[in-house]
Amino acid sequence: xxSVTQLDSQVPVFEEAPVELRCNYSSSVSVYLFWYVQYPNxxxxxxxxxxxxxxxxxxxxxxxxxxxxxxxxxxxxxPSVHISDTAEYFCxxxxxxxxxxxxxxxxxxxxxx
Amino acid sequence: xxxxxxSPSNKVTEKGKDVELRCDPISGHTALxxxxxRLGQGLEFLxxxxxxxxxxxxxxxxxxxxxxxxxxxxxxLTIQRTQQEDSAVYLCASSLEGYSNQPQHxxxxxxxxxx
Numbered sequence: 001x002x003s004v005t006q007l008d009s010q011v012p013v014f015e016e017a018p019v020e021l022r023c024n025y026s027s028s029v030s031v032y033l034f035w036y037v038q039y040p041n042x043x044x045x046x047x048x049x050x051x052x053x054x055x056x057x058x059x060x061x062x063x064x065x066x067x068x069x070x071x072x073x074x075x076x077x078x079p080s081v082h083i084s085d086t087a088e089y090f091c092x093x094x095x096x097x098x099x100x101x102x103x104x105x106x107x108x109x110x111x112x113x
Numbered sequence: 114x115x116x117x118x119x120s121p122s123n124k125v126t127e128k129g130k131d132v133e134l135r136c137d138p139i140s141g142h143t144a145l146x147x148x149x150x151r152l153g154q155g156l157e158f159l160x161x162x163x164x165x166x167x168x169x170x171x172x173x174x175x176x177x178x179x180x181x182x183x184x185x186x187x188x189x190l191t192i193q194r195t196q197q198e199d200s201a202v203y204l205c206a207s208s209l210e211g212y213s214n215q216p217q218h219x220x221x222x223x224x225x226x227x228x
Contacts, residue, residue: 104155
């Protein structure tokens with residue numbers, strides 16, 4: 001069975017500062033990796049995904065993530081955050097031969113002016 | 114185009130009552146998923162529909178939970194004899210064909226509160 005761990009439940013950060021959200025997964029098979037963002041009272045929106053190829057993937061809103069197979073990690077980064085990036089961020093994994101997403105517990109990002 | 118639509122957006126009901134939640138997926142999406150999101154937690158998979166195949170019900174927490182889908186369109190999630198621990202946001206998602214490399218598109222959820 002696969003599992004996803006987001007090490008930080010909350011990350012406060014000042015506007016225009018960089019942010020990194022950590023995600024580690026466990027799986028015995030090949031996986032696809034996703035980051036979703038959830039704004040208050042809304043559903044989840046896809047930020048980016050890793051399927052294959054380059055381990056550095058770029059997504060919307062200036063976010064990027066790096067897949068590290070040896071460390072089973074998929075950390076999300078943004079070099080300079082905005083107030084509008086205040087939201088909850090979820091890392092998710094699916095087995096290549098499967099059909100379900102397994103989500104981490106989420107990281108709440110609070111951007112302060 | 115239209116996204117995934119869920120109704121109602123909020124539902125408050127008394128313990129012991131039955132509730133029915135509705136999801137309209139994106140047109141043309143054959144795969145549909147239901148998730149539960151408890152306060153401050155991640156998403157728990159509940160059930161998955163793919164075309165006319167038998168649904169994957171492996172995530173349903175008890176026999177009080179059931180879901181149906183008519184063809185490749187609307188789905189309803191029913192919770193019978195609701196309990197306070199059923200209070201959560203119920204999210205629906207759809208994807209084009211249900212392959213694991215295809216992103217899921219989420220609705221805004223139904224916030225269910227059991228008094």
